[in-house]
Amino acid sequence: MSAEWRERLAAHLIDCGVEADEAARLTSDAVAEAAEMGRNPEEFYGPPISYAKTLAAAARTSGVPLDRQRGGVVLRLTGVSKRYRRRPVLRDVSLTLHGGEIAAVVGANGAGKSTLLNICAGITRASGGTVERTARVGYAPQQHGVAPLLTASEHFRLFGAVYGMGARKAVSVGDHLAKQLGWRPRPGVVASQLSGGTQQKLNVVLSELNRPDLILLDEPYQGFDQHSYVDFWDQVLTWRDAGAGVLVVTHLLHELDRVDHVLELPRVDES
Amino acid sequence: MSVLWAVSVTSIIELSRRRVALLFVLLLPLVFYLVRIDVPWQALRFLAIGVGWAVATLALFSHVGARRIDQRLSVVGASPTALFFGRQLAVAAVGLGVVLVYFVVVALTQDVPRLAAVALLLATTVLVAAPLGALVSAVLPRELEGALALLSVMALQLLVDPEGSFAKLMPLWSTRELAAYAIEPVGVDRLENGVLHFAITAVLLAATAWGVSVLRLRPVQLPAPKQ
Numbered sequence: 001m002s003a004e005w006r007e008r009l010a011a012h013l014i015d016c017g018v019e020a021d022e023a024a025r026l027t028s029d030a031v032a033e034a035a036e037m038g039r040n041p042e043e044f045y046g047p048p049i050s051y052a053k054t055l056a057a058a059a060r061t062s063g064v065p066l067d068r069q070r071g072g073v074v075l076r077l078t079g080v081s082k083r084y085r086r087r088p089v090l091r092d093v094s095l096t097l098h099g100g101e102i103a104a105v106v107g108a109n110g111a112g113k114s115t116l117l118n119i120c121a122g123i124t125r126a127s128g129g130t131v132e133r134t135a136r137v138g139y140a141p142q143q144h145g146v147a148p149l150l151t152a153s154e155h156f157r158l159f160g161a162v163y164g165m166g167a168r169k170a171v172s173v174g175d176h177l178a179k180q181l182g183w184r185p186r187p188g189v190v191a192s193q194l195s196g197g198t199q200q201k202l203n204v205v206l207s208e209l210n211r212p213d214l215i216l217l218d219e220p221y222q223g224f225d226q227h228s229y230v231d232f233w234d235q236v237l238t239w240r241d242a243g244a245g246v247l248v249v250t251h252l253l254h255e256l257d258r259v260d261h262v263l264e265l266p267r268v269d270e271s
Numbered sequence: 272m273s274v275l276w277a278v279s280v281t282s283i284i285e286l287s288r289r290r291v292a293l294l295f296v297l298l299l300p301l302v303f304y305l306v307r308i309d310v311p312w313q314a315l316r317f318l319a320i321g322v323g324w325a326v327a328t329l330a331l332f333s334h335v336g337a338r339r340i341d342q343r344l345s346v347v348g349a350s351p352t353a354l355f356f357g358r359q360l361a362v363a364a365v366g367l368g369v370v371l372v373y374f375v376v377v378a379l380t381q382d383v384p385r386l387a388a389v390a391l392l393l394a395t396t397v398l399v400a401a402p403l404g405a406l407v408s409a410v411l412p413r414e415l416e417g418a419l420a421l422l423s424v425m426a427l428q429l430l431v432d433p434e435g436s437f438a439k440l441m442p443l444w445s446t447r448e449l450a451a452y453a454i455e456p457v458g459v460d461r462l463e464n465g466v467l468h469f470a471i472t473a474v475l476l477a478a479t480a481w482g483v484s485v486l487r488l489r490p491v492q493l494p495a496p497k498q
Binding site for chain 2: 072073074075076119121122123124125131132133134135137138139141143144145146147149150154157158159161162163190206210212
């Protein structure tokens, strides 16, 4: 019983992205701890699948980074600054982001987080410094990222056309990605009829439809419930593990231990 | 599916879901037509201006409403040219649908010697109005300001002395020539004047609106990172 539980826990840990050696170590520790308490691991920890998720999450948040392959540089900011007329918004921002890494952009309101994301997207021109960025990019703006009078599948077809995907494939991929965020698009329902959180899920799905090398996200989880929020971060980690670089603007500091870089922007007029 | 075609199709779908707006696009020219139905020459010209106003307003709202999503699409690789002409095609298609209805209305309610000229008059009006609305949306990217600007243009179009040289600077001056050719026993020179004015106006409006739109939508060219 204990041996079977042990094997299943190790297998589920690997499924959760934990390296085999680390999974074996965590499994041994768990079994030893249960033995010390004189308990059966199944009774003590519960089913291996649920305990594996807890252990894997703990491994990530305890500062033990999961080994993974980092790719080439997908975004490099060197001394980037931005001013609107005479008012400075960003000053001397630098960051190098590789494929397989996550960078969080944090800062107070007005610190220029969205401006920085727009510079990375190519919507806004930097006043100084250099921006190098991979061409295959996904982009989810904070607001107005979807067309209110189009359904989810119409969005998928439209964006799919830009990515050179066939209509059927675009809808199929879009539906699959939506499911990973816990959402099943219903036919005939236009974006304006969706809740704020579901509109944001559509926004996020559109940003990853073409499996880009770099995903730019501007606080995309607004309106998400707790479950969707967890799904979203799982999705971000999945993109990362698949080799994409992710730049996410956020103000939720408790997720920062899950990211590789934290870029804190001060208010320029306060610095 | 090409981006141009995809944008056109989705724009038509979006427009078709604004049913009340479409109803007004259909009714506005009727009001203009009925006001002058007793004077055939003027009824035709007013109808054309009503069509022009309705289609230009539709184009304005279509382009302003799509601005943010078009910006997003251009960031991920869509050509700003395809986005612009895709939306223009959609507005023109809806406008041509509207004028088809009015062509039948005119054929049934007026004794017009040159009915084909009416079709030309209405079609050219749509093809001037669509880029006119797009140009206003590019210069004034807010709906209220744009709608007021179009109101001013159309009011001026109605009020300006048609014999004055300033009238030729108005976007729908060609409607006067084409309406005269359709109704009155005038020479082909009026037809030529109208078609020439239409061609110059449509090309100028479309080229300017396209140029401004591309400048607004084109993302900053970012070099690939050195490894």
